[in-house]
Amino acid sequence: MLNATLGHEAIRQCMTQPVFLLARSGAAGLAQLPMHVRSALTYCDPAGAKKQSERAGGSHVPLLASGQSSHERGYRLENGGGVYAGWLWDGETLHLYADRYALHPMYYFYADGVMGVSHSLPALLAAGAPAELNMRGLSVFLRIGFFLGQHTPVLSIKALPEGGAVTWQPARNDAEPRIMATPLLISANDPQTGRPAADTDKGRKDYIDGYIDLFRQAVSRCVAVSGERIALPLSGGKDSRHIFLELCRQGRKPDCALTVLHYPPRANDDADRAAELASRAGIRHEVFAQPESRLTAWWCTRLITGFCTDEHDWAHVISTHLAGRYDTVFDGLAGDTLSESRFVTAERLGMLGRRQYDELALQLVNTPAVFSEQAMRVLLLPELMDFMPRELAVGDLSAAIRQCADDRHPIQRFFFANRMRREVSLLTFGVFGAQCQALTPYLDADLYDYLRMLPPEVLYPQGFHKEVIATGYPDYADIAYERKVAPSVSDVQHNISLFREVAAVGVFRKSHLMRNPSLWLRFARGGLDKRYAATTRWYVLMAAYLYQLEEFITACRKGTVRLSY
Known part of the structure; x- marks a missing residue:
């Protein structure tokens, strides 16, 4: 049954997240806020604001605010990079900003002269954000398990745009928030000729050596800003292994490697691989069984991730363990997507080559992971399904795929901009990052740009990342990886x-x-x-x-x- 203690802790964790509210005095949106939220608002006009408005020929608009006027989550590297998101109210403009990826979760709403921002979507709902469901966003999410672009399950609440920012100048009566976005597209064509870009004469070994060097630099930069006590979730895959071995090589061994046993029917072959790695490196290794109540982990994780994912409940047991024990957790976020994504197949590349965007969108809808259209049809009221038809979801997916079509790696780009940014990152910065600092070496800007510019034939078919790890750490090359076709266990x-x-x-x-x-x-x-x-x-x-x-x-x-x- 549901564990009430853990459930209340998840709610407390969300409700204590900083929320900043800014409003025009007398704005219609104020009436929609709960009484305890309205009573916390105070006047915040900067000195001389009234005189400045009069000199500019306009009328003065008194402003109300509550909460921290500036706040930032995530981490910054010494070279200016990092993964972070935050806000700043300077007395004239409310700035919402993020790093180049906008991977760190942060949400905002605007309604009739009131704007709110927080790293917690549930906290914004409790603060009075209009709670109408986002049928368009849910039409995609309930079929494939992640939201596209800025969509969330709530119509009024948006995620930050990729590589962008949001600003609002409330003293301008007619002004709504301004959104600026800069997607990280890597063109497949030469900007001068317009023809496919010619790759260099580098051989595969050169690309492997380049990856090794830049990854070592990326880990070193993260170590420079890490805390004293380091934990590393270690699986039987490539991404966490690469980080683990490089931390050991640099003499900054994690204090503990953590492995979680899977929910059935998935076998636990990777726990054996992780144990073998940790034993050879002389690192303490802890294995966590799943708690008796999966529903408790599921509900807590939905709250912590703002109802924006159908995954990550498996990691709740690690999250509760991290609190108070470790200062930093290293995570392999984006390693698979950038190195050799399982989502990139010859069939999908062929569809994109033939500009079959609708067909590819339909394939995504037909191959769900957790949520599915079949479940929607069984569960949802018919009138609700009318608001979320299959055609709507396919059309929005097709449009999102089309935006990535001219990228050097279009499938990789689509899944990074949507699934990685809007779902997978919630594990790193939502589940893990809620308890301690979370660092992500694969998102180092120099490494990211290098991997995004690799020729397609280097990344596909798969195997490149394993070659990199074997070349960089030959003493561990004999340790096998998790078997993807390991015998399943009864569920x-x-x-x-x-x-x-x-x-x-x-x-x-x-x-x-x-x-x-x-x-x-x-x-x-x-x-x-x-x-x-x-x-x-x-x-x-x-x-x-x-x-x-x-x-x-x-x-x-x-x-x-x-x-x-």
């Missing part, structure tokens, strides 16, 4: 337990989003028939997501979830 009991947890929640709730009668019948059937309960995971996680999203929005509207000032 029958796990699915039954998960079903019963969600059923216990749902049977007492009347959802305004889901088909209650048919869902309750499914819960009843699963309670009597273990064989049926064991096959329900394909829809039960989406049901849990929708129950929690609806419940949290309702609690914010009623004022039963409050910000902690």
